[in-house]
Amino acid sequence: MSTQDIKEVVREKYGQAALRVIKGGSSCCGAAPAVEGCPDPITSNLYDAGQIGQIPDEALLASLGCGNPTALAELKPGETVLDLGSGGGIDVLLSARLVGPSGKAYGLDMTDEMLALARENQRKAGVENVEFLRGEIENIPLPDNSVDVIISNCVINLSADKDRVLHEAFRVLKPGGRFAVSDIVVRGEVPAEIRRSVELWVGCMAGALEEKEYLAKLARAGFATVSVEATRVYRVADARELLASKGIDVDAIAPLVDGKFVSAFVRARKPGAGSGVRD
Numbered sequence: 001m002s003t004q005d006i007k008e009v010v011r012e013k014y015g016q017a018a019l020r021v022i023k024g025g026s027s028c029c030g031a032a033p034a035v036e037g038c039p040d041p042i043t044s045n046l047y048d049a050g051q052i053g054q055i056p057d058e059a060l061l062a063s064l065g066c067g068n069p070t071a072l073a074e075l076k077p078g079e080t081v082l083d084l085g086s087g088g089g090i091d092v093l094l095s096a097r098l099v100g101p102s103g104k105a106y107g108l109d110m111t112d113e114m115l116a117l118a119r120e121n122q123r124k125a126g127v128e129n130v131e132f133l134r135g136e137i138e139n140i141p142l143p144d145n146s147v148d149v150i151i152s153n154c155v156i157n158l159s160a161d162k163d164r165v166l167h168e169a170f171r172v173l174k175p176g177g178r179f180a181v182s183d184i185v186v187r188g189e190v191p192a193e194i195r196r197s198v199e200l201w202v203g204c205m206a207g208a209l210e211e212k213e214y215l216a217k218l219a220r221a222g223f224a225t226v227s228v229e230a231t232r233v234y235r236v237a238d239a240r241e242l243l244a245s246k247g248i249d250v251d252a253i254a255p256l257v258d259g260k261f262v263s264a265f266v267r268a269r270k271p272g273a274g275s276g277v278r279d
């Protein structure tokens with residue numbers, strides 16, 4: 001599949017997810033359709049009660065992340081934050097509260113239905129220091145050195161050009177700026193064919209980078225102090241039903257995939273002013 005084809009598949013999938021929420025349903029990670037509640041092990045129970053109380057119900061229903069970047073990114077009042085692939089806007093709205101009126105939270109997404117949902121959620125939340133931008137994370141529509149913190153929640157794994165995404169993230173960050181992203185990461189070797197079948201059926205894992213590869217790509221983009229910290233480890237049992245329903249011999253692949261797919265918090269810094277990291 002070409003890069004453009006992958007983008008179209010992703011856009012179609014998340015456009016449908018946004019429409020399900022707009023029509024009163026919930027979004028859902030993975031290949032499963034809009035099953036009521038959609039309790040999948042990746043997207044469920046990511047936010048605490050305090051955070052849930054700050055956002056409209058529809059923002060939570062549209063949540064398709066695999067982590068909680070705003071809980072880990074140590075956002076400070078006055079900072080400018082950019083969320084790559086902001087979806088229904090949950091992490092942008094939480095960021096806006098943390099950076100306060102002297103700060104700003106941008107969300108960037110390429111799917112019109114998601115942008116419409118996010119803007120509606122912003123209206124319901126009544127926050128003004130927020131702007132949702134239409135565009136691609138491979139071509140961020142913001143100037144160089146303009147952002148303090150980049151967050152993202154289960155999006156970079158979906159990009160067919162991750163080097164370009166990391167290069168763009170580095171470009172728009174201010175010197176000393178932080179990259180603080182939740183993403184799906186693979187730990188160690190998983191045979192390509194098996195990996196493809198797992199990814200195909202557990203949709204939000206598609207395109208996940210191997211941990212060392214992720215770190216190497218960040219370093220190549222210019223980042224320093226790079227790290228990957230697992231926040232959830234997925235067992236085969238988590239996806240047994242889904243995989244079996246697609247005709248996959250779960251017991252045969254179990255030893256090769258069990259515990260190898262994780263949700264992780266990926267941290268890095270752009271060297272320069274105030275970062276404690278030398279240029």
Ligand SMILES: C[S@@+](CC[C@H](N)C(=O)[O-])C[C@H]1O[C@@H](n2cnc3c(N)ncnc32)[C@H](O)[C@@H]1O
Nearest residue numbers: 014063064065085086087109110111136137153
């Ligand atoms: C898995 S959802 C995550 C949404 C949100 N971060 C959350 O936690 O709920 C992926 C989102 O990223 C957007 N997206 C995927 N690839 C993108 C790209 N290359 N450029 C811009 N947006 C993208 C999709 O439209 C979708 O809204």
